[in-house]
Amino acid sequence: MTVTKKDKYTADSIQILEGTEAVRKRPGMYIGDVGVRGLHHLVFELVDNSIDEVMAGYCDYIYVELRKDGGVVVLDNGRGIPVDIHPQAKKPALEIVLTTLHAGGKFSNSIYKISGGLHGVGLSVVNALSKRLEVEVMRDGKVYYQAYEKGKPITPLTEKGSTDKTGTKILFYPDPDIFETTKFDYEIIANRLRELAFLNPGVTIELKDENTGKSNVFKYEGGLIQFMEYLSKGKEVLHDPFYFKREEENLVIEVVLQYNTGYDELILSYVNNIHTIEGGTHVTGFRSALTKVVNSFARSWGLWKEAESLSGEDVREGLTAIISTKVPNPQFEGQTKTKLGNSEVKKFVEKVVEEELTEYFTKNPDIGKLIIGKIIEAYRARQAARKARELVRRKSLLESTLLPGKLADCSEKDPSKCELFIVEGESAGGSAKQARDRRYQAILPLRGKILNVEKAQHLTKILSSEEIKTIIASLGTGIGQDFDLSKLRYHKIIIMTDADVDGAHIRTLLLTFFYRHFRPLIEGGYVYIAQPPLYFLRKGKEERYAYSEEEKEEILKEWGYPDNVYIQRYKGLGEMDPDQLRETTMDPQKRILLQVTIEDALEAERLFSILMGNNVEERRNFIEQKAKFVRNLDI
Numbered sequence: 001m002t003v004t005k006k007d008k009y010t011a012d013s014i015q016i017l018e019g020t021e022a023v024r025k026r027p028g029m030y031i032g033d034v035g036v037r038g039l040h041h042l043v044f045e046l047v048d049n050s051i052d053e054v055m056a057g058y059c060d061y062i063y064v065e066l067r068k069d070g071g072v073v074v075l076d077n078g079r080g081i082p083v084d085i086h087p088q089a090k091k092p093a094l095e096i097v098l099t100t101l102h103a104g105g106k107f108s109n110s111i112y113k114i115s116g117g118l119h120g121v122g123l124s125v126v127n128a129l130s131k132r133l134e135v136e137v138m139r140d141g142k143v144y145y146q147a148y149e150k151g152k153p154i155t156p157l158t159e160k161g162s163t164d165k166t167g168t169k170i171l172f173y174p175d176p177d178i179f180e181t182t183k184f185d186y187e188i189i190a191n192r193l194r195e196l197a198f199l200n201p202g203v204t205i206e207l208k209d210e211n212t213g214k215s216n217v218f219k220y221e222g223g224l225i226q227f228m229e230y231l232s233k234g235k236e237v238l239h240d241p242f243y244f245k246r247e248e249e250n251l252v253i254e255v256v257l258q259y260n261t262g263y264d265e266l267i268l269s270y271v272n273n274i275h276t277i278e279g280g281t282h283v284t285g286f287r288s289a290l291t292k293v294v295n296s297f298a299r300s301w302g303l304w305k306e307a308e309s310l311s312g313e314d315v316r317e318g319l320t321a322i323i324s325t326k327v328p329n330p331q332f333e334g335q336t337k338t339k340l341g342n343s344e345v346k347k348f349v350e351k352v353v354e355e356e357l358t359e360y361f362t363k364n365p366d367i368g369k370l371i372i373g374k375i376i377e378a379y380r381a382r383q384a385a386r387k388a389r390e391l392v393r394r395k396s397l398l399e400s401t402l403l404p405g406k407l408a409d410c411s412e413k414d415p416s417k418c419e420l421f422i423v424e425g426e427s428a429g430g431s432a433k434q435a436r437d438r439r440y441q442a443i444l445p446l447r448g449k450i451l452n453v454e455k456a457q458h459l460t461k462i463l464s465s466e467e468i469k470t471i472i473a474s475l476g477t478g479i480g481q482d483f484d485l486s487k488l489r490y491h492k493i494i495i496m497t498d499a500d501v502d503g504a505h506i507r508t509l510l511l512t513f514f515y516r517h518f519r520p521l522i523e524g525g526y527v528y529i530a531q532p533p534l535y536f537l538r539k540g541k542e543e544r545y546a547y548s549e550e551e552k553e554e555i556l557k558e559w560g561y562p563d564n565v566y567i568q569r570y571k572g573l574g575e576m577d578p579d580q581l582r583e584t585t586m587d588p589q590k591r592i593l594l595q596v597t598i599e600d601a602l603e604a605e606r607l608f609s610i611l612m613g614n615n616v617e618e619r620r621n622f623i624e625q626k627a628k629f630v631r632n633l634d635i
């Protein structure tokens with residue numbers, strides 16, 4: 001698709017200009033941010049539109065391509081965006097959809113069309129934030145084409161051939177004037193497409209990266225049941241997944257659940273294919289029905305006789321569940337607009353889950369008893385942990401003002417200015433102490449490998465590890481039910497490990513520990529990973545550091561591959577002298593920190609299970625890769 005700019009086509013509607021300008025002026029209002037997340041939102045917006053066609057029953061194939069020239073293609077075999085002239089606007093419907101804010105919904109006949117939040121903002125937003133966008137529609141035996149720049153048409157809608165196919169193809173180039181980065185991350189896109197393929201069984205979603213040759217085809221006839229199998233990989237499960245789907249008065253609910261021998265709760269919830277990270281009424285309805293049915297069967301089977309009921313927390317220990325609902329006019333609330341607010345959904349989900357689960361337990365008493373037995377164990381363990389915690393709390397009242405001896409604290413007391421470096425090994429710890437700015441940088445050296453938290457999750461055991469106790473005391477927040485974020489002593493907690501396999505392992509253990517027991521620290525963006533350089537290069541008087549193999553190659557190329565070059569590969573932090581460590585890794589003016597975020601709680605959870613679970617092969621594969629949930633932050 002190429003077109004020359006000679007026949008420049010100017011839009012004459014003020015409304016169109018306003019729409020485009022508003023989006024370009026305040027992109028954050030429409031796509032959340034202009035960083036990595038916002039950039040990927042553009043692709044997801046296009047794919048969501050194609051998924052609407054899938055849900056309406058007219059489309060079963062979506063193709064996404066990351067092109068070498070930085071463009072992204074999203075193609076589907078749906079009906080094609082209508083091209084007929086809109087009587088009032090006197091313009092093709094296609095052009096209105098691509099240039100008018102919130103025009104998308106009016107042209108869609110999907111009752112589950114998303115509105116509100118960051119979803120369903122429409123093609124016009126993607127268009128406005130693209131330096132160039134080309135659309136091809138196949139409809140009524142013809143191929144139509146139009147090109148845009150920064151949201152404005154630069155060609156009229158033209159017929160450019162005939163076809164027996166139908167569908168929509170959009171190629172866009174994100175505008176570098178808007179986005180901090182225009183480089184797409186294959187894994188981020190693959191994760192969302194995989195999720196969409198699980199949620200819409202039968203659709204084929206293909207992803208190809210022309211830059212790396214990577215590709216995936218996602219197609220899951222088994223839908224949510226296959227999604228569950230994917231999540232349960234590496235976990236020891238108690239039974240086959242329990243699945244049901246119901247539809248009443250335009251509300252659709254689909255649930256799959258499975259218990260495993262672990263201690264974690266993972267409930268993934270969706271509304272009209274949107275991942276509701278903050279849950280909402282569908283999740284509340286599910287939880288309350290589950291707790292009710294479990295308690296009722298526990299008593300009627302004579303397994304539970306105490307006055308106190310089994311709590312929701314106990315009931316969900318070791319539970320993985322996926323709840324997918326379809327809701328007309330969903331209301332999204334909460335900080336990230338991913339919490340469902342519709343109250344009718346709670347009643348509906350609660351009723352249906354209660355009925356279905358009752359039938360399941362009645363027909364499968366052996367499984368029911370196995371599950372309830374595990375829940376009762378969870379109850380007992382929680383009681384024991386409570387007692388242990390009270391003991392620790394009483395003890396720590398005496399110790400609470402005493403910081404661990406290994407901690408080299410900083411002098412500044414304002415947590416927002418303070419940084420804690422958790423450093424692998426005593427020798428690196430020593431260098432870090434010399435390299436730091438002692439006013440606001442504290443150093444905590446760790447010896448050996450810390451506890452593998454996945455395998456010993458109950459608080460009682462975790463609290464008995466010396467290394468863990470040291471970390472908890474340094475953070476100042478307390479743990480478990482005592483956790484208090486406002487007591488956090490450092491607003492940057494920086495994990496600094498060697499750039500080798502052992503370092504990767506320790507980093508993973510620490511991240512797992514934070515993920516499991518200090519999740520608010522990750523969610524709040526307090527946890528970072530330091531990036532020490534991999535190489536030191538010198539040519540004559542010029543000295544450079546390289547943080548990756550590619551960067552080393554780039555520097556050598558820049559220098560024209562000279563003979564008189566000195567290259568040192570750093571195997572550990574200990575090989576750098578304090579000045580080098582400060583300059584490359586610790587000085588806020590020069591260092592690179594990666595902020596640890598849970599962009600995708602789903603993927604993070606699964607990765608942690610793979611990492612720490614029983615599957616040695618997958619764990620090794622992962623450790624050799626870079627942590628995917630880590631995103632670039634301040635340079």
Ligand code: 0RA
Nearest residue numbers: 049050053078079080081107108168
């Ligand atoms: C409005 C109406 C119709 C289809 C679409 C929109 C549509 C939009 C997109 C966006 C990406 N792919 C799409 N495919 C279809 C249906 C019009 C009709 O009745 O044929």
